[in-house]
Amino acid sequence: MNLPPFKLERYFAKYEFNTEFLLCSSDCEAMSIADLFAMEAGAAEKFQQVWLGYTESQGSPALRKEICKLYETIQPEEILVHTGAEEAIFLFMHAALKENDHVIVHIPCYQSLTKVAKSIGCDVSPWQAREENNWALDLDELRHLMRSTTKAIVLNTPHNPTGYLMSHADFEAVNKFAQENNLILFSDEVYRESEYDPATRLPAACDLGEHAVSLGVTSKTYGLAGLRIGWIATKNKKIYQDMAGLKDYTTICNSAPSEFLAEVAMRNRQKLIDRSLNIIKENLDVMDEFFARHSKLFQWIRPTAGSMAFPRLLKGDIEDFCDDLVKKAGVLLLPGSMYDDSRNHFRLGLGRRNLPQGVERLEQYLKK
Ligand SMILES: Cc1ncc(COP(=O)(O)O)c(C=O)c1O
Numbered sequence: 001m002n003l004p005p006f007k008l009e010r011y012f013a014k015y016e017f018n019t020e021f022l023l024c025s026s027d028c029e030a031m032s033i034a035d036l037f038a039m040e041a042g043a044a045e046k047f048q049q050v051w052l053g054y055t056e057s058q059g060s061p062a063l064r065k066e067i068c069k070l071y072e073t074i075q076p077e078e079i080l081v082h083t084g085a086e087e088a089i090f091l092f093m094h095a096a097l098k099e100n101d102h103v104i105v106h107i108p109c110y111q112s113l114t115k116v117a118k119s120i121g122c123d124v125s126p127w128q129a130r131e132e133n134n135w136a137l138d139l140d141e142l143r144h145l146m147r148s149t150t151k152a153i154v155l156n157t158p159h160n161p162t163g164y165l166m167s168h169a170d171f172e173a174v175n176k177f178a179q180e181n182n183l184i185l186f187s188d189e190v191y192r193e194s195e196y197d198p199a200t201r202l203p204a205a206c207d208l209g210e211h212a213v214s215l216g217v218t219s220k221t222y223g224l225a226g227l228r229i230g231w232i233a234t235k236n237k238k239i240y241q242d243m244a245g246l247k248d249y250t251t252i253c254n255s256a257p258s259e260f261l262a263e264v265a266m267r268n269r270q271k272l273i274d275r276s277l278n279i280i281k282e283n284l285d286v287m288d289e290f291f292a293r294h295s296k297l298f299q300w301i302r303p304t305a306g307s308m309a310f311p312r313l314l315k316g317d318i319e320d321f322c323d324d325l326v327k328k329a330g331v332l333l334l335p336g337s338m339y340d341d342s343r344n345h346f347r348l349g350l351g352r353r354n355l356p357q358g359v360e361r362l363e364q365y366l367k368k
Pocket of ligand 1: 026083219220225
């Protein structure tokens with residue numbers, strides 16, 4: 001296994017905890033345990049009784065029962081809880097892929113989605129999202145990428161970093177393509193339930209058949225990254241069992257307090273969704289106005305879901321710009337080069353309450 005440094009994580013490690021305005025976070029505004037408990041009578045008292053022994057490796061039955069409510073047909077025994085979505089990506093790839101397998105990955109992407117497969121010795125073909133198509137994926141390109149050795153497609157919608165949400169028709173077509181060609185569809189759905197129009201929400205891939213594995217987490221739409229609770233949902237027993245077997249070598253089981261808190265969160269998830277979407281929508285209005293004022297400097301494609309967008313700087317170099325901005329103004333933007341993008345894009349985060357103040361600071365910087 002030969003994993004390169006995780007560029008985005010290394011960039012954040014430099015600035016995340018010493019910069020005033022994080023204008024590029026992927027997670028939505030978090031909250032305290034007290035705020036979470038205010039959503040459910042009796043939760044604070046029950047928390048005192050949480051037993052601090054080892055927990056069930058697949059995740060507590062009560063938590064898995066709550067997670068199932070995200071899906072139409074999934075049963076608790078088809079949910080495997082992990083320490084964050086990150087652990088689940090790592091274990092999925094190690095369980096399902098082997099050297100020389102060919103994998104098609106939606107890019108730009110969260111780095112693990114390509115690099116873990118590459119570290120196993122897989123051939124990875126990028127399925128490129130294109131700005132000129134409002135970041136949509138082209139199904140013809142998918143057909144052309146297919147080889148006799150193709151084992152899996154990795155899809156992420158709502159998408160990090162562009163905020164692209166696939167259409168129902170295209171999502172159905174991707175699933176059909178995977179099924180007809182006997183491919184695994186690894187569907188990273190960590191931004192699901194943050195669609196700006198709920199009617200556009202896609203079905204979860206795991207509900208569409210045994211070919212699919214859906215990935216979820218409490219970090220993003222629900223704003224609870226510090227719980228480090230993620231999961232996969234799948235009807236594919238082999239992948240489930242192989243991942244469960246590997247988990248014995250990583251975390252064995254999850255944190256008992258986090259599982260309890262995640263259960264409360266998932267029971268109250270509509271309140272968490274509404275809270276995050278309110279913040280995102282107010283921030284989107286601020287960004288629309290900002291980009292209208294600065295249309296000569298930035299190219300802005302409004303996202304349709306999720307807590308991020310991927311605008312483009314039209315003058316200068318994005319790495320220099322972000323570097324100077326964070327040092328002089330205390331505002332963090334993430335250069336697209338952290339995603340191996342070479343076209344001057346940057347990641348903008350829309351889920352934090354202090355975005356308007358951060359944008360004000362950015363604007364003062366631009367005036368200078
Ligand atoms: C698309 C995607 N998948 C997975 C993850 C990992 O989530 P977590 O950090 O909560 O484990 C992230 C985090 O940014 C992500 O954006």
